[in-house]
Amino acid sequence: MTGAQALVESLKLANVEHMFGYAGATICPAVDALANAPEIGYTLVRTEQNAGHMASGYYRVTGKVGVCMVTSGPGATNLITGIATAYMDSIPMVAITGQVPSHLLGRDIFQEVDITGAVAPFSKHSYLVKDANDIPRVVAEAFHIASTGRPGPVLIDLPIDIQEQELKEFHYPEQVNLRSYKPSVRGNDLQIKRVVAAIEAAQRPVICAGGGVFLSHAEQELLELAERTHIPVVTTMMGLSLLPTEHPLNMGMLGAHGNVYANKAVAKSDLLIMIGCRVADRAILSPAELAKRTAIVHIDVDPAEIGKNMKAAIPVVGEVKAVISQLLKRLEKRSGGEWLEKLQHFRRQELTRPLPSREGYIFPGTLLRALGDKLRYNAAVCVDVGQNQIWACKHLKLGGGRFLTSGGLGTMGYSLPAAVGVKVAQPERQTVVICGDGSFQMSMNELAAVSAAGMDIKIVLFQNNILGLVHQIQSTPAYPAGPFGVSLDGSPDFSVIADAYGIQNRTLSDEAELDEALDEMLSSEGSYLLICRVHPDATTND
Amino acid sequence: MKQTISVLVENQAGILNRITGLFSRRAFNIDSLAVGVTDDPAVSRITIIVDSGNSEMEQVEKQLNKLIEVIKVRTLEEDKLIGRELVLVKVNANAKTRSDIMTICELTGAKVADISPTSLTLELSDTPDRISTFEAMLRPYSIQELARTGMIALQKGSGKI
Numbered sequence: 001m002t003g004a005q006a007l008v009e010s011l012k013l014a015n016v017e018h019m020f021g022y023a024g025a026t027i028c029p030a031v032d033a034l035a036n037a038p039e040i041g042y043t044l045v046r047t048e049q050n051a052g053h054m055a056s057g058y059y060r061v062t063g064k065v066g067v068c069m070v071t072s073g074p075g076a077t078n079l080i081t082g083i084a085t086a087y088m089d090s091i092p093m094v095a096i097t098g099q100v101p102s103h104l105l106g107r108d109i110f111q112e113v114d115i116t117g118a119v120a121p122f123s124k125h126s127y128l129v130k131d132a133n134d135i136p137r138v139v140a141e142a143f144h145i146a147s148t149g150r151p152g153p154v155l156i157d158l159p160i161d162i163q164e165q166e167l168k169e170f171h172y173p174e175q176v177n178l179r180s181y182k183p184s185v186r187g188n189d190l191q192i193k194r195v196v197a198a199i200e201a202a203q204r205p206v207i208c209a210g211g212g213v214f215l216s217h218a219e220q221e222l223l224e225l226a227e228r229t230h231i232p233v234v235t236t237m238m239g240l241s242l243l244p245t246e247h248p249l250n251m252g253m254l255g256a257h258g259n260v261y262a263n264k265a266v267a268k269s270d271l272l273i274m275i276g277c278r279v280a281d282r283a284i285l286s287p288a289e290l291a292k293r294t295a296i297v298h299i300d301v302d303p304a305e306i307g308k309n310m311k312a313a314i315p316v317v318g319e320v321k322a323v324i325s326q327l328l329k330r331l332e333k334r335s336g337g338e339w340l341e342k343l344q345h346f347r348r349q350e351l352t353r354p355l356p357s358r359e360g361y362i363f364p365g366t367l368l369r370a371l372g373d374k375l376r377y378n379a380a381v382c383v384d385v386g387q388n389q390i391w392a393c394k395h396l397k398l399g400g401g402r403f404l405t406s407g408g409l410g411t412m413g414y415s416l417p418a419a420v421g422v423k424v425a426q427p428e429r430q431t432v433v434i435c436g437d438g439s440f441q442m443s444m445n446e447l448a449a450v451s452a453a454g455m456d457i458k459i460v461l462f463q464n465n466i467l468g469l470v471h472q473i474q475s476t477p478a479y480p481a482g483p484f485g486v487s488l489d490g491s492p493d494f495s496v497i498a499d500a501y502g503i504q505n506r507t508l509s510d511e512a513e514l515d516e517a518l519d520e521m522l523s524s525e526g527s528y529l530l531i532c533r534v535h536p537d538a539t540t541n542d
Numbered sequence: 543m544k545q546t547i548s549v550l551v552e553n554q555a556g557i558l559n560r561i562t563g564l565f566s567r568r569a570f571n572i573d574s575l576a577v578g579v580t581d582d583p584a585v586s587r588i589t590i591i592v593d594s595g596n597s598e599m600e601q602v603e604k605q606l607n608k609l610i611e612v613i614k615v616r617t618l619e620e621d622k623l624i625g626r627e628l629v630l631v632k633v634n635a636n637a638k639t640r641s642d643i644m645t646i647c648e649l650t651g652a653k654v655a656d657i658s659p660t661s662l663t664l665e666l667s668d669t670p671d672r673i674s675t676f677e678a679m680l681r682p683y684s685i686q687e688l689a690r691t692g693m694i695a696l697q698k699g700s701g702k703i
């Protein structure tokens with residue numbers, strides 16, 4: 001058995017069912033072995049970065065580690081943004097890169113780059129394999145490391161001669177045991193008791209839930225915790241869709257771009273229970289100020305997150321799912337009282353507040369509200385970066401579906417490839433992309449992957465002909481020169497682009513047609529591009 | 543404040559890169575760093591001296607712990623550690639100055655590692671402070687070359703990390 005065959009055999013044993021990739025000379029042996037493994041599906045991306053985003057979307061709806069495989073040199077460097085995007089959102093991923101022959105490493109030969117060195121700051125771990133006999137162990141470890149503790153991307157760099165080397169013996173370890181890697185699972189019992197006491201004593205408690213709840217598959221536990229204690233829940237961007245938008249305890253997203261009353265709830269709380277979130281700068285602007293007024297409980301699997309951005313009075317290190325279950329064993333029912341009623345009142349006002357409209361244009365918030373009402377209960381919505389993202393965070397109504405976006409790195413172009421990853425895993429699931437005309441142009445080449453697989457993805461494109469969010473920032477007094485370098489002049493006619501890929505489309509500029517247009521899109525067969533004309537002066541504060 | 547961190551790691555390629563990367567990303571300057579295998583050939587001990595505050599150190603310790611190859615991390619308390627550094631110094635020496643230099647050696651416990659008609663190469667293992675004093679004493683004789691290893695350290699007493 002060759003190294004390449006050992007790789008594919010190991011991937012099968014790791015239960016890999018699909019990979020996203022782009023071939024090149026140094027990965028050819030592995031691709032050849034993959035060709036003989038019909039059990040593993042394969043999607044050819046149109047640029048390697050998107051293999052990372054597809055693997056991310058795939059994981060986020062299945063819970064199965066996403067896998068991508070690219071060639072050395074430019075293939076590997078193109079993948080870097082995909083890896084960094086996954087790292088910032090703690091998405092488990094195994095990235096396999098081809099590499100030049102091991103005896104030529106370090107000579108700067110054709111298509112050699114030090115990819116393990118390059119990704120060190122934003123990967124959970126990496127391997128440069130120097131002996132094919134190590135491949136089964138390395139693959140098993142990579143999947144274990146990627147998916148346990150605080151998940152993240154792991155890279156395996158495979159020189160071509162190692163892919164061709166004959167193994168002495170193939171042995172895939174049933175269990176991985178790394179003496180230096182033992183993530184905590186259960187929370188410390190003493191700390192759990194302190195949290196319970198703090199909750200019982202609190203008058204105005206708030207739960208702040210983040211992406212860690214999804215990563216730990218603790219959505220049910222969170223819901224039970226909130227419903228039993230009637231504690232209002234705010235989420236970070238990565239925690240959006242943990243609770244249905246209209247759940248009576250859901251107060252929306254906090255942060256600079258969040259819902260007004262989510263921030264008010266946090267600011268007025270006397271106990272903030274942070275679960276699986278890291279409250280980065282976009283979420284809480286001045287953590288030190290807040291910590292002075294509010295007692296803080298911080299539950300996270302990564303001890304390094306606790307105390308990094310915010311001092312916690314009661315830190316609990318452990319898997320979110322395990323810790324919430326421990327809490328549920330001890331917590332009694334309690335009522336939300338006046339605190340909750342007040343917040344609910346304001347929340348209702350915010351969700352139904354009238355939105356602005358301009359003739360000849362669509363206000364994205366209006367469309368997103370209407371879209372939310374029409375989506376299937378478990379729809380997956382992949383949202384890009386920019387104003388479109390913030391509008392979606394604020395206005396898109398979700399039932400039991402998933403909201404997928406690049407929260408940590410804010411990588412433009414994430415939404416379409418992420419949707420492809422979702423569709424590969426769950427072809428029946430209603431999948432919608434929301435993006436701006438800048439972000440769409442960063443990855444619209446993946447319409448080829450969509451067409452090749454005959455996928456059914458509904459794309460809502462907000463066309464304002466500018467890099468909207470940057471334009472909005474440049475329009476503030478901080479930048480006296482005003483908007484510069486943000487006009488998207490020269491963009492193609494997107495309907496012609498859609499036609500070229502054989503994708504149905506429609507251009508919308510009248511809000512009166514909005515309902516009917518959304519119905520048409522959602523009931524159409526196959527993919528659909530809905531091009532919405534958005535006024536360049538529409539902002540996320542409207 | 544100078545802090546001494548002792549790190550036990552799996553003896554694998556690339557780990558040093560990951561560790562130093564971690565420090566440079568947080569703009570921490572490493573004063574010295576010494577690496578060597580332990581009694582277990584699969585394990586290396588890295589002793590790092592950095593200048594930083596306590597809360598920053600806590601974060602560095604946690605980040606170090608996150609590296610997969612890191613087995614243990616401990617910040618050693620100043621008064622509870624034995625720290626040693628080795629210096630090699632080549633100093634100008636002729637018939638006139640040689641005996642003065644030898645007196646300095648006697649006083650500090652330094653040894654002569656090599657001798658030539660115009661120079662002496664001396665070695666001394668001691669605490670970083672005393673090494674610095676030794677260096678200052680030799681400077682008037684004109685130092686040609688000097689190499690310090692950076693401090694290695696263990697905890698005092700029978701405890702271990």
Ligand SMILES: Cc1ncc(C[n+]2csc(CCOP(=O)(O)OP(=O)(O)O)c2C)c(N)n1
Nearest residue numbers: 386387388410412436437438439467468469
């Ligand atoms: C890869 C990448 N480059 C640049 C940025 C900076 N950036 C953030 S939002 C934005 C504008 C996005 O424009 P568009 O996709 O048209 O969306 P809009 O804001 O107009 O909704 C830019 C350039 C980024 N987040 N990602």
